Amino acid sequence: xxPILHPALSxxxxxxxxxxxxxxxxxxxxxxxxxxxxxxxxxxxxxRYDLAALRExxxxxxxxxxxxxxxxxxxxxxxxxxxxAARIQVHPRVVPDRSSxxxxxxxxxxxxxxxxxxxxxxxxxxxAGRVGASIARLLAAAGIGDVVVHDxxxxxxxDVTPGGHAERAVGRARGRALGDVLRTDSPADPRHGVxxxxxxxxxxxxxxxxxxxREDAAELMRHGTAHLxxxxxxxxxxxxxxxxxxxxxxxxxxxxxxxxxxxxWPLVLDQTVRRPxxxxxxxxxxxxxxxxxxxxxxxxxxxxxxxATVDGTIEVSLPLGLPRRRSWARHPGCGCAWA
Ligand SMILES: [Zn+2]
Numbered sequence: 001x002x003p004i005l006h007p008a009l010s011x012x013x014x015x016x017x018x019x020x021x022x023x024x025x026x027x028x029x030x031x032x033x034x035x036x037x038x039x040x041x042x043x044x045x046x047x048r049y050d051l052a053a054l055r056e057x058x059x060x061x062x063x064x065x066x067x068x069x070x071x072x073x074x075x076x077x078x079x080x081x082x083x084x085a086a087r088i089q090v091h092p093r094v095v096p097d098r099s100s101x102x103x104x105x106x107x108x109x110x111x112x113x114x115x116x117x118x119x120x121x122x123x124x125x126x127x128a129g130r131v132g133a134s135i136a137r138l139l140a141a142a143g144i145g146d147v148v149v150h151d152x153x154x155x156x157x158x159d160v161t162p163g164g165h166a167e168r169a170v171g172r173a174r175g176r177a178l179g180d181v182l183r184t185d186s187p188a189d190p191r192h193g194v195x196x197x198x199x200x201x202x203x204x205x206x207x208x209x210x211x212x213x214r215e216d217a218a219e220l221m222r223h224g225t226a227h228l229x230x231x232x233x234x235x236x237x238x239x240x241x242x243x244x245x246x247x248x249x250x251x252x253x254x255x256x257x258x259x260x261x262x263x264x265w266p267l268v269l270d271q272t273v274r275r276p277x278x279x280x281x282x283x284x285x286x287x288x289x290x291x292x293x294x295x296x297x298x299x300x301x302x303x304x305x306x307x308a309t310v311d312g313t314i315e316v317s318l319p320l321g322l323p324r325r326r327s328w329a330r331h332p333g334c335g336c337a338w339a
Contacts, residue, residue, distance in 0.1 A: 123204070144299075221252075
């Protein structure tokens with residue numbers, strides 16, 4: 001082991017014996033009462049010294065050999081140090097993503113294993129309008145190894161956005177046109193497919209036209225595939241629920257809760273799909289916000305965390321633009337809650 005201070009965290013000496021590592025509440029660590037031995041150890045954590053050499057250094061300076069272990073235990077348990085000897089070479093484009101993973105899981109490998117795990121996942125994206133196209137591209141760029149887009153509709157001018165479809169895609173099938181872009185977005189070893197079979201996927205994103213996606217969701221429930229809804233309806237963006245079949249509330253649960261509050265909800269849903277608006281609204285920036293939030297939720301789930309959209313939705317409305325979370329429990333009348 002060759003310990004180094006976490007390369008994604010800044011170092012600030014608040015006074016001659018107090019070091020602050022990092023800045024934000026979730027990541028920052030404050031260590032006080034540092035003597036000359038501890039300071040020498042910290043300065044020697046540049047990747048050249050292994051654990052034995054750091055112990056030796058402590059002894060040479062008249063300190064206890066255990067001082068090195070004590071300091072390193074503190075740093076590693078707080079996620080403020082990584083083992084330089086265990087690190088692997090990753091594509092330069094995903095180095096910031098690896099750093100972010102390392103800060104979140106506080107593993108001594110600095111996020112290497114978590115980033116490698118992303119490469120093994122397949123995520124299917126159903127619907128590639130402004131929101132879905134952007135989600136697919138963000139997932140590929142974040143290191144998901146296989147992103148499969150399902151949308152045979154022709155790309156229209158209104159689909160073209162920065163981070164989504166390109167001008168040259170107009171007229172081509174959305175899914176197929178995006179497949180080529182995903183291979184460029186991907187940091188390495190691109191395997192991104194187009195409109196393949198739905199089996200064998202690790203996660204699915206539903207980015208349908210407003211009110212749609214219920215049949216896809218029911219199919220995913222039958223297969224036990226975790227999925228997330230993301231859409232823009234008028235001037236409101238909705239991300240969630242993130243459904244873990246058998247463990248969290250599903251889209252049907254949410255529709256049943258809405259029906260409890262408004263008996264005409266199924267009618268509204270049905271008519272929205274049958275008679276969609278002639279010129280549906282989808283603000284460019286709101287679509288980007290929804291895509292960013294949705295992608296972060298998918299990645300958090302695949303990275304092993306429980307994101308905010310499990311048993312919930314995040315909603316953002318214009319012009320305020322302030323995300324708020326709503327809680328949604330399982331509905332007793334929905335089959336997904338039955339053992
Ligand atoms: Zn349900």
